[in-house]
Amino acid sequence: MPGQDDRPGVRVRPATQDDLDAVADVERRARRGTDRDQLVLALTDPERVVVVATVDGVVVGWGKTHWWSYEDGPAPVGHYLGGVTVDPDFRRGGVGGTLTRARMDWVAGRAGFVCCVVNATNVASLALHEGLGFREVARAASFHTIRFTGGSGVLLRADLGAGRA
Template sequence: MIQRAGALQVRLRVAAPIDAHPITAVFGAPTVGAAIDDPDRLVILAEDDSGRPIGWAKIHRCPHDDEQAPAGHYLGGLGVIGAWRRRGIGTALTVPRMAWIRKRTDEIWCVINPRNEASLALHTGLGFREVGRGPRFHTTTFDGGVGVLLCAREVPPVDTLTP
């Protein structure tokens, strides 16, 4: 699928097992192969005109509550190559993940390091609201010691969201 990311056109597609190595090599995501193979997860790849990976993002499902965060589908693992940042690719990778989750549940979760102001702005701009802070959510810990738990419950229908 060709997606507009700001003034750019970026090709987005669901990652296949053959994409695990390039995603790991470019973005340092060693567990992406397991995510690609898991039907409860989704990995999306963004490519430039020549088919080179320029971004990726995934979803994971936490089947159980922990002390800090509920069970549910979480956005996670979003990466964009430095030269391609601040061009709308993160949003282009996030909207289809939200659509995928929305088909399964009414709640979309994510955890973010509060130091990552760009990610906080992206997610709050798409309807996420802070519901908690803590040192760990499920297996995720945070540089700086505290993370933010966000949830989107009353998100507009995904077809009205524009990347």
């Protein structure tokens, strides 16, 4: 993952506690928010990864994974891609895809598939994931602890062909 460069000038690396303020700034610029304590927990959990995308050493996006140890209807036990946030000035330029591929590569070293859930109205995210080999498994109002307001969620899965199933 270190040195990964899918888009010229974009580098993805594992996040550290030193990145917390930069991640918070990306969230603020994107008019979103993240729970800093939950992010710290994710950074220290060996079943998860948090990555940041940088351009010229400046954090311009981030993403994480989750580990679900129980099934929830059609949602299996396993690794899930968590949300991605990209600085608004760097959107639609490949940063989100670069972050997603980096997390998929991390999971591929540990499992044979990865899942994610996306709001059914988020056509950009659905298209990005489809382009990376994800296929729809199910639709529902919630999967695990993720609840979808104003629509339904889509459970997606990508077979990675490596790691353990």
